[in-house]
Amino acid sequence: MKSRRFFLQKAGLSALALNLTPFNPISAMTQDIFNTKQDEKPLRVAIMGLGSYGTRVANAMKDCKRAKLVGVISGTPSKIEAWQKEYGIPAKNCYNYETYHQIKDNPDIDAVYVITPNGLHMEHAMGVAKAGKHVICEKPMAINAAEGKKMVDACKAAGVQLLVGYRMHFEAKTQEVIKMRMNGDFGKVLFFQGLSGFVIGDPTQWRLNYPRSGGGAMMDIGIYSINGSRYMIGEEPIWVTAQETKNNPEKFKEGIDETIQFQLGFPGGAVASCLSTYSMNGLDKFFLNGLKGFAEMQPSTGYGPIEGKTHKGPLTNPHVTHQTTQMDEMAAIILDGKKPLVPVDGEEGLKDLVIIDAIYKAVKTGEKVSLV
Ligand code: NAD
Numbered sequence: 001m002k003s004r005r006f007f008l009q010k011a012g013l014s015a016l017a018l019n020l021t022p023f024n025p026i027s028a029m030t031q032d033i034f035n036t037k038q039d040e041k042p043l044r045v046a047i048m049g050l051g052s053y054g055t056r057v058a059n060a061m062k063d064c065k066r067a068k069l070v071g072v073i074s075g076t077p078s079k080i081e082a083w084q085k086e087y088g089i090p091a092k093n094c095y096n097y098e099t100y101h102q103i104k105d106n107p108d109i110d111a112v113y114v115i116t117p118n119g120l121h122m123e124h125a126m127g128v129a130k131a132g133k134h135v136i137c138e139k140p141m142a143i144n145a146a147e148g149k150k151m152v153d154a155c156k157a158a159g160v161q162l163l164v165g166y167r168m169h170f171e172a173k174t175q176e177v178i179k180m181r182m183n184g185d186f187g188k189v190l191f192f193q194g195l196s197g198f199v200i201g202d203p204t205q206w207r208l209n210y211p212r213s214g215g216g217a218m219m220d221i222g223i224y225s226i227n228g229s230r231y232m233i234g235e236e237p238i239w240v241t242a243q244e245t246k247n248n249p250e251k252f253k254e255g256i257d258e259t260i261q262f263q264l265g266f267p268g269g270a271v272a273s274c275l276s277t278y279s280m281n282g283l284d285k286f287f288l289n290g291l292k293g294f295a296e297m298q299p300s301t302g303y304g305p306i307e308g309k310t311h312k313g314p315l316t317n318p319h320v321t322h323q324t325t326q327m328d329e330m331a332a333i334i335l336d337g338k339k340p341l342v343p344v345d346g347e348e349g350l351k352d353l354v355i356i357d358a359i360y361k362a363v364k365t366g367e368k369v370s371l372v
Contacts, residue, residue: 040065040066040335041335042064042066042067042068042331043066043067043068043110043111043327043330043331043334043335044068044070044071044108044109044110044111045061045067045068045069045070045071045109045110045111045112045113045136045327046069046070046071046072046073046093046095046103046109046111046112046113046133047069047071047072047073047112047113047115048072048073048074048100048112048113048114048115048116048124048128049073049074049114049115049116049117049124050072050074050076050079050080050083051115051116053115053138054113054115056303056323057113057115057323057327058083058086058087060321060322060323060324060326060327061323061324061327062087063321063324064324064327064328064331065328066327066328066331066332066335067327067328067330067331069087069089070089070090070093070108070109071089071093071094071095071103071106071108071109071112072084072089072093072094072095073094073095073096073097073100073103073112074094074096075096075097077096080094080096092106092108093106093108093109100112100127100128100131101127101130101131102131103128103131103133104130104131104132104133109133110133110134110334110335111133111134111135111136111161111334112128112131112133112134112135112136113136113137113138113165114128114135114136114137114138115138115165116138117206117207117212117213118138118140118142118143118212118213118214118219118220119143119206119211119212119213119214120212121137121138121140121141121142121143121147121151122142122143122147122148122150122151124137125137125141125142125151125154125155125162126150126151126154128160129151129154129155129157129158129160129162130154130158132158132159132160133160134160134161134162134163134334135151135155135160135161135162135163136163136164136165136330137151137162137163137164137165137349138164138165139164139165139166139223139227139349139352140214140219140220140223140349140352140353140356141164141346141349141350141352141353142214142349142353143213143214143215143219144214144353144356144357145350145353145354145356145357147353148346148349148350148353149350151346152346152347152350155346161333161334161345162345162346162349163330163333163334163344163345163346164344164345164346164348164349165326165344166227166326166342166344166348166349167322167323167325167326168224168227168228168231168301168322169231169326169340169341169342169343169344170322170325170326170329170340171304171306171322171325172317172318172319172320172325173297173306173307173308173315173317174231174297174300174306175317175341176315176317177232177288177295177297177308177310177315178231178232178234178341178342179341180295180310180312181232181233181234181288181290181295182234184292185290185292185293185310185312186288186289186290186291186292186293186294186295186310186311187290187291187292187293188268188269188290188291189232189233189234189268189270189288189289189290190269190270190271190289190290190291191270191271191272191273191287191288191289192228192229192232192233192270192271192272192273192274192286192287192288192289193272193273193274193285193286193287194224194225194226194228194229194272194273194274194275194285194286194300195225195274195275195283195284195285195286196217196221196222196223196224196225196274196275196276196277196283196284196301197217197221197222197259197275197276197277197278197279197280197281197283197284198221198277198278198280198281198282198283199278199279199280199281200217200278200279203251207220208251208252208253208256210253210254210255210256213256215255215256215257215356215360216252216255216256216257216258216278217257217258217259217260217276217277217278218257218260218276218356218359218360219356220278221276221277221278222257222260222262222274222275222276222277222356222359223352223356224300224301225272225274225275225276225286226264226274226352226355226356226359227352228286228300228301229264229272229274230351230352231342232286232288232295233266233268233270233272233288235266235267235268235270236266236267236351236371237264237265237266237272237355237371238265238266238267238370238371238372239264239265239368239369239370239371239372240262240263240264240265240355240358240359240362240368240369240371241262241263241362241367241368241369242260242261242262242263242359242360242362242363243260243261243262243363244257244258244259244260244363245258245259245260245261246258246259247259247279248279252278257276257278257360257363258277258278258279259275259276259277259278259279259280260275260276260277260359260363261273261274261275261276262274262276262359262362264355284298284299284300284301284302285297285298285299285300286298286300286301286308292311293310293311293312294310294311295308295309295310295315296308296309296310297315303321303322304319304321304322305319306319330344354371355371358371
């Protein structure tokens with residue numbers, strides 16, 4: 001990112017020469033240039049998978065300052081046409097699943113955001129990497145750690161970045177709690193509770209179809225409690241125990257978990273106790289307890305506004321559409337090498353997949369599974 005100094009040099013001005021009063025025309029002109037951010041190259045993004053979340057991201061990107069939606073990849077021509085109209089996407093930036101490899105010859109696209117069903121993330125992300133474009137991939141990054149590792153390796157080999165759509169890592173109230181924990185405001189943290197769930201509808205949807213989903217509630221919503229326990233406690237778990245309850249085996253077939261309770265043990269002595277479910281509504285709560293204080297967030301990972309308080313009072317940071325902040329921050333990570341407060345790279349996505357694999361193993365064996 002070019003700096004303010006760059007602008008002052010370009011304008012033949014120095015900071016000392018400027019009279020920074022509200023009515024100074026030179027100051028106003030310079031400020032205007034800063035606001036339009038004409039010096040900052042945008043991250044030009046194509047979205048792959050024009051479904052419900054892809055649409056949410058596209059709408060949120062209308063307010064982005066650094067990220068710009070410029071292309072689409074879809075198997076449905078009518079959706080492509082509608083998106084071209086809605087988002088002003090040129091025909092030369094439109095692809096389907098047979099042609100998207102040609103994106104390598106398109107200099108006007110920097111990154112592809114993969115927002116397809118979980119079971120297709122690896123194939124799609126690796127295809128994008130092979131085409132030499134940066135990959136942003138929705139959560140879960142893949143359906144198991146072995147797939148996730150292949151994605152990380154493929155992106156490294158292709159020299160492209162791999163980021164995972166962990167929008168909460170950029171959310172202001174979440175960041176406030178993380179900073180308080182880093183500051184020692186909670187004292188020694190010994191307990192985290194994460195509750196993540198909703199009642200899933202249509203039994204024919206891909207989320208309940210193992211090859212497409214890779215699992216049930218854990219893959220879809222339980223991952224928020226896994227990821228949240230890690231960024232809230234600030235450590236990596238060393239063991240897992242887990243128990244499954246299945247009340248509706250007709251709807252939740254083999255490989256599709258309905259409800260799993262799981263516990264994660266952390267090296268500093270903290271324990272996370274979490275619930276992941278497709279059968280209870282409105283479960284979206286985080287609770288962090290330390291020897292000197294607490295944080296409580298409910299809702300904690302929904303689209304917001306996030307609500308919460310700590311022992312010091314309510315969390316008051318303003319709400320911004322999560323995906324708008326996420327995409328601008330990801331542009332800065334990819335284009336400027338910015339380091340986020342909590343990582344969002346492929347290694348971060350892989351850590352959650354290793355834990356998910358261990359949770360499924362713990363459910364199957366009934367045993368405590370070591371992560372070290
Ligand atoms: P969706 O069903 O609404 O959209 C999926 C899209 O993928 C559709 O446009 C569909 O046509 C396309 N697709 C391409 N190939 C397909 C195939 N072979 N089978 C089925 N669909 C195919 O799903 P969604 O809710 O948009 O979820 C997509 C991804 O986004 C998932 O990985 C999900 O976990 C993730 N997601 C993330 C968040 C978040 O807050 N970060 C929220 C919702 C969904």
